[in-house]
Amino acid sequence: MAVVTANGKDVEVDEEGYLTDLNTWDEDIAKVLADQDKLELTESHWEVIHFLREYYNEYQIAPAVRVLTKAIGKKLGPEKGNSKYLYELFPYGPAKQACRFAGLPKPTGCI
Numbered sequence: 001m002a003v004v005t006a007n008g009k010d011v012e013v014d015e016e017g018y019l020t021d022l023n024t025w026d027e028d029i030a031k032v033l034a035d036q037d038k039l040e041l042t043e044s045h046w047e048v049i050h051f052l053r054e055y056y057n058e059y060q061i062a063p064a065v066r067v068l069t070k071a072i073g074k075k076l077g078p079e080k081g082n083s084k085y086l087y088e089l090f091p092y093g094p095a096k097q098a099c100r101f102a103g104l105p106k107p108t109g110c111i
Helices: 027-036 043-059 065-076 083-089 094-101
Strands: 002-006 009-013
Touching: 002 027, 009 027, 027 043, 027 094, 043 065, 043 083, 043 094, 065 083, 065 094, 083 094
Parallel strands: none
Antiparallel strands: 002 009
């Protein structure tokens, strides 16, 4: 098992960088994971990350990109609920990369 360290706290991740224990997530962990991908998290990133955590808490599933796009469009508006916007924020895949930063499991259907 690999480990990510944020503020002196070690957190286990799987071979793809997803947290093995969702309860160990905090914003500092998200920043470290984003830093590994050479991304600086902006307010727009955090909006999606927090949306994903709320979605997961409600449905107990990490949404695939199509579901994520539709759900974000419903809650945050069509200018944010589209693939182009989400891929600009999360170039390695909005669902996959954003879920990893949010401390959630890999979305169903993602390879």
